[in-house]
Amino acid sequence: MQSESARVTTAREAGFRVQYPNSKKRSVKIIALDSGTARVVYDIAREPWNGAVFFTSLSFDAAGSPGDADGTTMHAWLGDLAGRMIELVGEVATADFVVVLASAGADAQSVSVIAEACAAYSKSLLALVVPGKNTSEADIARSLSHLRPYARMLVVASDADYVAAMLTALRA
Amino acid sequence: MLRKEQNDYLCQTGPGTPMGDMFRCYWMPALLSEELPENDCPPVRVKLMGERLLAVRDSEGKLGLIDEFCAHRGVSLWFGRNEECGLRCPYHGWKYDVTGQCVDVPSESVESGYAKKIKLKNYPLIEKGGVLWTYMGAPERQPAEPEWEFCNVPLNQTYMSKRLQENNWLQAMEGGIDSSHVSFLHRGDLSNDPLFKGAAGNKYHMSDFKPVFEVVENEGGLLIGARRNAEDDQYYWRITPWVMPCYTGVPPRGDHPIHGHFWVPIDDESCWAWSYDYHPTRPLTEKERAAMADGKGIHVKNIPGTYRPLANKDNDYLIDRAGQKAGRTFSGVEGIGMQDASLQESMGPICDRARENLVSTDNGIIMARHRLLRAARALAEKGVIPPGVDPEHHKVRQAALLLKRDIPYKDGAKEALKAKKGVSQTSV
Numbered sequence A: 001m002q003s004e005s006a007r008v009t010t011a012r013e014a015g016f017r018v019q020y021p022n023s024k025k026r027s028v029k030i031i032a033l034d035s036g037t038a039r040v041v042y043d044i045a046r047e048p049w050n051g052a053v054f055f056t057s058l059s060f061d062a063a064g065s066p067g068d069a070d071g072t073t074m075h076a077w078l079g080d081l082a083g084r085m086i087e088l089v090g091e092v093a094t095a096d097f098v099v100v101l102a103s104a105g106a107d108a109q110s111v112s113v114i115a116e117a118c119a120a121y122s123k124s125l126l127a128l129v130v131p132g133k134n135t136s137e138a139d140i141a142r143s144l145s146h147l148r149p150y151a152r153m154l155v156v157a158s159d160a161d162y163v164a165a166m167l168t169a170l171r172a
Numbered sequence B: 001m002l003r004k005e006q007n008d009y010l011c012q013t014g015p016g017t018p019m020g021d022m023f024r025c026y027w028m029p030a031l032l033s034e035e036l037p038e039n040d041c042p043p044v045r046v047k048l049m050g051e052r053l054l055a056v057r058d059s060e061g062k063l064g065l066i067d068e069f070c071a072h073r074g075v076s077l078w079f080g081r082n083e084e085c086g087l088r089c090p091y092h093g094w095k096y097d098v099t100g101q102c103v104d105v106p107s108e109s110v111e112s113g114y115a116k117k118i119k120l121k122n123y124p125l126i127e128k129g130g131v132l133w134t135y136m137g138a139p140e141r142q143p144a145e146p147e148w149e150f151c152n153v154p155l156n157q158t159y160m161s162k163r164l165q166e167n168n169w170l171q172a173m174e175g176g177i178d179s180s181h182v183s184f185l186h187r188g189d190l191s192n193d194p195l196f197k198g199a200a201g202n203k204y205h206m207s208d209f210k211p212v213f214e215v216v217e218n219e220g221g222l223l224i225g226a227r228r229n230a231e232d233d234q235y236y237w238r239i240t241p242w243v244m245p246c247y248t249g250v251p252p253r254g255d256h257p258i259h260g261h262f263w264v265p266i267d268d269e270s271c272w273a274w275s276y277d278y279h280p281t282r283p284l285t286e287k288e289r290a291a292m293a294d295g296k297g298i299h300v301k302n303i304p305g306t307y308r309p310l311a312n313k314d315n316d317y318l319i320d321r322a323g324q325k326a327g328r329t330f331s332g333v334e335g336i337g338m339q340d341a342s343l344q345e346s347m348g349p350i351c352d353r354a355r356e357n358l359v360s361t362d363n364g365i366i367m368a369r370h371r372l373l374r375a376a377r378a379l380a381e382k383g384v385i386p387p388g389v390d391p392e393h394h395k396v397r398q399a400a401l402l403l404k405r406d407i408p409y410k411d412g413a414k415e416a417l418k419a420k421k422g423v424s425q426t427s428v
């Protein structure tokens, strides 16, 4: 008799795989760390997404102190597409995971503030370096060194297209 | 998640499909040299990218890969007589040389020239590093020969095996890119397998199941770095190269031979998993060779006389639930290769990626798909030769090393990631 492993892996049997949804809508927060990636965000935010929320800027108080270690009194705000300032901590708290975008070579050190909030709420932080037309290896190395201590996954995108492709792949 | 059209685009490699056209830009492993062991040996049926072919070695040792079926009335030339520099169809005696040229049609006189009018499709077949390679694309675009390091070291330093995997090539290859599964699926084997155990780096692996990943592009494809914390302000990095379209390297362990794979489409529902093992500077020991032949490391034990694994879907992969419970294996299946194959085959003949839920650590896979799609489109629309065709792209090495925490691995490991004649691998 044919084994169940053999039967179940036929094309015919694949047709009987349960088609009910196997996941719920998730909440991905995408944050541009500089003006270059803010433009990328403006662009892709126009496409239909599955609950993804996009931010084009990050600001925090002049002391440079993001607040208490538990993140609850952090003084940092995200700018959304409509120009509103929204508290970072609240956004991270309701996220499933957080994506930050950095232009290759641009200053990305503010990622530490977001990372602190992510750590306080145990959220994964995914960082994407977006290369430009004339990006050098040194630009990429600079971005990586800023992001490396904080990201669970650090990716140098092949091109700006990759941002949307990745978010789609992640059902953002 | 991939939409169905994108999934079909990536998975289908038959003639005339965009990915099929892309695969036909490369030299692909077609057979092991051992399959055509001597002049005038029996021909071997080979199916690649949806084409049924026949590999032949003639009386003078010339190699060829030709259409499997006789141009007369379509019987398989596998039944043919291989003699006097040609393969003669046993039905009515038509004879072909290794280029597929018909050289004799017994019913017609030589003077009539009829035989000259008959020619089977053929592809070049070359031998390198114990492997017979073919190129199935347009002759005018045939690239220079492959330069993978394993096929450039002396034969006593290298070992190659292949096994049938009964699912689409892409889900198999994605397993080679996805280094985050190693801490789970292959957990038991790091300390037990003779071809892995004892490496100093294994301790970092076993003490940290949540590596941090860094994916960067490389000329021929990608580098996927997985890092774990190590002593003295260092990271332990394991770097997996992927070279387009279907080569993956496994980061090394200690002084064990280096290994990796090719994932070559047979048709849309099966592929060959090729597994190499080599040492850049020394012959493989008798013990290592015996372990490889015994299905240890990344190799598997095949049914004698075939390249189908002994543990396969017909026997439920010989799953051992007691072993799973006791922790000898994580999934109950014995051996790294079959642990991977059993799970990948269970995805179905062609994985339905519309239902998957990827996470951030799957970015290696997401990026590889993205690059494959882009390269196939660039080839179809603008004739751009895809990455990985240039033999320079083959000269990449996998690496395992300790680096200071502030050093990017692409820089810190720059030399370690290059294949260098006579220089040992960088490995802890």
Ligand code: FES
Binding pocket: none
């Ligand atoms: S946990 Fe990855 S496939 Fe199930």
Ligand SMILES: [Fe+2]
Binding pocket: B175, B181, B182, B185, B186, B336, B340
């Ligand atoms: Fe594996």
